[in-house]
Amino acid sequence: MDRAADTSVVTPAGGLDALIEVLRARGYQVWGAQETDGALTLGPIASASDLPRGRIEAAEAGTVRLIDGPRDAFFDHTLPMQGLKRAVYPAEERLYEVGMDMAAEEDPVEAPPLAVLGLRPCDLAALETLTAVFEDGPFVDTRFRRRREALLLIAVNCMRPAATCFCASMNTGPRAEGGFDLVLDEILEDDRHVFVVGAGSAKGREILDALSGEPAGEADLKTARAGSRACAEAQQRRMGEDVEALLKRNYEHPHWAAVAERCLSCANCTLVCPTCFCGTVEDRSSLDGAQAERWRRWDSCFSLDFSYLHGGAVRTETASRYRQWITHKLSHWHDQFGQSGCVGCGRCIAWCPVGIDITAEVAALAAAERTAGQAGKEA
Amino acid sequence: MTPRETKPGGSRPKLAVWKFSSCDGCQLTLLDCEDELLDIADAVEIAYFLEATRTTQPGPYDVSLVEGSISTAHEVERIQEIRRDSRILITIGACATAGGIQALRNSMDHESLKASVYPSPQFIDALDTSTPIADHVSVDYELRGCPIDKHQLVEAITALLKGRKPSIPDYSQCTECKLAGTACVMVTKGIPCLGPVTQGGCGNLCPRVGRGCYGCFGPKEGANTAALAADLAALGADRRTIRDLFGGFTAGAPAFAEERSRHDG
Structure with a gap:
């Protein structure tokens, strides 16, 4: 039996539609990945035929192309452009409005039950990371919590990495170890296409019981585990060791200026990152002044306004903005939340217009430090 | 009636719209504010806006929207007068904020350029360069774009009426x-x-x-x-x-x- 899921059944590939029907019958809207304008997006699906079956991403630093994959699998692709973040933390939302009577009325959170099919282990880890940010401190973001609690998470263990993936080195994948309601392994052999479905929660168990299928045999579970292992081994990128300390030792380093030569400070990395949580709050008013509104939207440490304090912005140089982002993500996140802020999804690499690679920058900094250390010893 | 910001004496803030070297498209954005136009006309007194009406009122003006670039000697003088007559000056559009498409001439030989375009270039009375308004007078706010975005225009007017800073993002x-x-x-x-x-x-x-x-x-x-x-x-x-x-x-x-x-x- 699979360690992460309490019970597993095997269902034929057509069982995906049965699963979607079971979810619908329980009042869930179902979201999955789909191909839109040459990119994978996460949104409502009517049936399994909406999934990007057979398609994979040819991703590299700064490039994402959807192409036909080598086989007809539903889940050989990896990640939608933006992950689950939009569903739990909208890019823009009105928080409340206030009229002349000064009575502020908070906008209600519309959070109908939402089942997300095909979440990858890194995105599950990202949801846990965001949850720690928004809910585990003294101030709980109730808007986030209401949306998160409406989710039913159906994970898929990855069988094929994109070239930008490095979850194995962040210990977040490619096999989900928890945090899901259901988890799928897609097994596609010569003339056999099945899913091993496991439950990870009581909610998931109830749905699993409603699906028809045979109990999973040891052979299929073995195949699934072997697939995940192969996927981990096939990953071309990895995050270096000891990053947290490496960055802390190198706040001042010429490498930051070298990155800034290439960095556009366009903020794409932060806006595709599934854990970047920064937002800003803006007030709007009607022309007659009778009504005001408070809005929240995503912000980024790469904009000048982000670090604006009394008298001016603190981080005027791109070098200081890039350093702020990477040190927070990989180092200060540990101090703040007790874990890394990076889940190894590789979106920041793929969606950077000039292909700046977080793993390569860490490696370059480590190499520069080693070289300087050796030079110091020789001198 | 809802309360509105009024100046001492009860009059509405005076808005003026000025044109320099430009195509008028940004001014038209004000007229394109169909849903908000009546509210704008209610909140401010449109004192000078030749695109909309020949009726004009003398300055000073509370808010001036300036479209177009500085492209002639006459414009160099006229923008000084408008600045003197305006409490808040907002430049609108790519011409006013960056010199516009006509700034392509800044890196060319103006005499030969004129000769290549006009049969009688001697009648063209223009500077060698097209420059943004901010090169000539101090500017309080800029609205970018060709043309400007109507939501940013409404936001700028609304914010200034209430005395708050307009939310005009500087992000990419x-x-x-x-x-x-x-x-x-x-x-x-x-x-x-x-x-x-x-x-x-x-x-x-x-x-x-x-x-x-x-x-x-x-x-x-x-x-x-x-x-x-x-x-x-x-x-x-x-x-x-x-x-x-x-x-x-x-x-x-x-x-x-x-x-x-x-x-x-």
Whole structure:
């Protein structure tokens, strides 16, 4: 039996539609990945035929192309452009409005039950990371919590990495170890296409019981585990060791200026990152002044306004903005939340217009430090 | 009636709209504010707006919207008068904020350019350069774009009526794409796009229909045009394509003008 899921059944590939029907019958809207304008997006699906079956991403630093994959699998692709973040933390939302009577009325959170099919282990880890940010401190973001609690998470263990993936080195994948309601392994052999479905929660168990299928045999579970292992081994990128300390030792380093030569400070990395949580709050008013509104939207440490304090912005140089982002993500996140802020999804690499690679920058900094250390010893 | 900001004496703030070298498209954005136009006319007294009415009132004005670039000797003098007559001066559009498409002449020989366009160039009375308003007088706020975005215009007027700072973001066009969930045209299709070096605020107009941004909002703060140009070259854009990309409606903005000149010849 699979360690992460309490019970597993095997269902034929057509069982995906049965699963979607079971979810619908329980009042869930179902979201999955789909191909839109040459990119994978996460949104409502009517049936399994909406999934990007057979398609994979040819991703590299700064490039994402959807192409036909080598086989007809539903889940050989990896990640939608933006992950689950939009569903739990909208890019823009009105928080409340206030009229002349000064009575502020908070906008209600519309959070109908939402089942997300095909979440990858890194995105599950990202949801846990965001949850720690928004809910585990003294101030709980109730808007986030209401949306998160409406989710039913159906994970898929990855069988094929994109070239930008490095979850194995962040210990977040490619096999989900928890945090899901259901988890799928897609097994596609010569003339056999099945899913091993496991439950990870009581909610998931109830749905699993409603699906028809045979109990999973040891052979299929073995195949699934072997697939995940192969996927981990096939990953071309990895995050270096000891990053947290490496960055802390190198706040001042010429490498930051070298990155800034290439960095556009366009903020794409932060806006595709599934854990970047920064937002800003803006007030709007009607022309007659009778009504005001408070809005929240995503912000980024790469904009000048982000670090604006009394008298001016603190981080005027791109070098200081890039350093702020990477040190927070990989180092200060540990101090703040007790874990890394990076889940190894590789979106920041793929969606950077000039292909700046977080793993390569860490490696370059480590190499520069080693070289300087050796030079110091020789001198 | 709802309360509104009034000046001592009970009159509404006076708004003026001025035109310099430009196509009038940005002024028209004010008339395009169909849903808000009556509210605007209610909140301010439109004291000078030749695009809308021949009736004019003398200054001083509380808010002046200035469209167009400084392109003639007469305009050099006229903007000084308008500045003196205006409490708050807002420049609107690519011409007023960057010199406009007509700033392409700044890097050319004006005499031969005139001769190549006009049969009788001796009648053309224009400066050798087209420059933004801020090169001549102090400017309180800028609205970018060709044309400007109507939501930013309404926001600027609304905020100033209430005495708060208008919310005019300085982030990149990429930020708008990602907020809207628009897939990057450069990353997914290799289409040259100025989004990463361009200030957002247009409402994500071009990338959301699969086109690259052509930079009509002008450079964002700290625009790293050299890094973007190097990447465009790596995507296969030749020198001329890159030069022309930076030579659009905001060609006169320093960051774009420099990048363009690096790809000249």
